Amino acid sequence: MTEPRGVSRQTFLRGAIGALAAGAVFGSSRASADPSGWGDLAAAIKGQVILPDSGGQFSSAKSVFNTNFNGLTPAAVVTPSSAVDVQKAMEFAAAHNLKVAPRGGGHSYVGASTANGTMVLDLRQLPGDIDYDAATGHVTVTPATGLYAIHQTLAGAGRGIPTGTCPTVGAAGHALGGGLGAQSRHAGLMSDQLVSATVVLPGGTGVTASATENPDLYWALRGGGGGNFGVTTAL
Numbered sequence: 001m002t003e004p005r006g007v008s009r010q011t012f013l014r015g016a017i018g019a020l021a022a023g024a025v026f027g028s029s030r031a032s033a034d035p036s037g038w039g040d041l042a043a044a045i046k047g048q049v050i051l052p053d054s055g056g057q058f059s060s061a062k063s064v065f066n067t068n069f070n071g072l073t074p075a076a077v078v079t080p081s082s083a084v085d086v087q088k089a090m091e092f093a094a095a096h097n098l099k100v101a102p103r104g105g106g107h108s109y110v111g112a113s114t115a116n117g118t119m120v121l122d123l124r125q126l127p128g129d130i131d132y133d134a135a136t137g138h139v140t141v142t143p144a145t146g147l148y149a150i151h152q153t154l155a156g157a158g159r160g161i162p163t164g165t166c167p168t169v170g171a172a173g174h175a176l177g178g179g180l181g182a183q184s185r186h187a188g189l190m191s192d193q194l195v196s197a198t199v200v201l202p203g204g205t206g207v208t209a210s211a212t213e214n215p216d217l218y219w220a221l222r223g224g225g226g227g228n229f230g231v232t233t234a235l
C-alpha cells in the first residue's frame with residue numbers, strides 16, 4: 001500500500017510539521033497554523049492524531065515490540081476509533097501522498113508497522129469484543145486482538161484456531177502473513193481459516209473480502225503479507 005514517492009513526501013512533511021504552531025496532539029483542539037492539514041484529519045476523526053512534537057506521548061505511541069525500531073520517526077501516529085476513522089485517515093493519506101504503516105499488535109520482527117515519515121495507523125483502539133458465533137463456528141476479531149485472547153475465548157466454547165505461540169501477537173499481522181504454529185500440521189495456517197475480512201483500500205473505500213465478495217483480495221489477504229492490500233479493520 002506504499003507508494004515509491006517517499007522523498008518528496010518526507011520533504012513536504014518535515015516542512016509542514018516544523019511549521020506547526022501549536023497543538024502537537026490533536027483531538028479536541030485545532031492548531032492555529034496547520035499547513036499540513038493534520039488538524040483537519042484530527043477534527044474529522046474520533047481517534048487521535050499524535051505528532052512528533054507531542055513529546056512523551058509520541059514516543060510511547062510510536063513504540064513497537066522490537067525496540068530496535070523505536071528510533072524511527074513516523075510523520076504521525078493516528079489511532080482510529082472506528083472503521084470510519086480508518087477510511088478518513090486513508091483518504092487523508094491518499095490526498096497528501098503519504099505512505100501508511102498499519103499496526104495491529106505491533107510485533108513485526110522487521111519493524112514493518114513503523115517507518116520514518118509514514119502515517120502509522122495504530123488500530124489498537126478499534127472497539128469490538130471477540131465475537132464467537134456458535135452457529136457458524138466463526139470468530140470475529142479486531143486487527144490488534146492478541147492471539148491469547150482469541151484462544152481464551154474459543155477454549156471456553158471447546159474450539160480452537162491454528163496460530164503461533166506468542167500471546168500478544170496481533171491477529172491481523174499474524175493472519176495476513178500466514179500464522180504458523182503448533183497446530184499447523186493438523187489445521188494449517190491461521191490464514192487458511194480466514195473466512196472474510198473488512199478492508200479499507202488505499203483511497204478510503206471500505207470493502208468486504210471473502211470467497212464471494214472481492215475474491216481476488218480475499219486470496220491476497222490469506223498470506224500475502226500485512227499492509228500490502230489495504231487496512232483490515234476486522235477478520
Ligand SMILES: Cc1cc2nc3c(=O)[nH]c(=O)nc-3n(C[C@H](O)[C@H](O)[C@H](O)COP(=O)(O)OP(=O)(O)OC[C@H]3O[C@@H](n4cnc5c(N)ncnc54)[C@H](O)[C@@H]3O)c2cc1C
Nearest residue numbers: 104105106107108112113164165166170173180226227232
Ligand atoms: C515474540 C514473537 C513470537 C512470534 N511467534 C510466531 C509464531 O509462532 N508463528 C508465526 O507464524 N509468527 C510468529 N511471530 C511473527 C508474527 O506472527 C508476525 O510478526 C506478525 O506479522 C505480527 O503481527 P502484529 O499484528 O502483531 O504486528 P504488526 O507489526 O502490527 O504488523 C505486522 C505487519 O502486518 C501489517 N498489518 C498489521 N495490522 C494490519 C491491518 N489491520 N491491516 C493491514 N496490515 C496490517 C503491518 O503493517 C506489518 O506489515 C512472532 C513474533 C514475535 C515478535
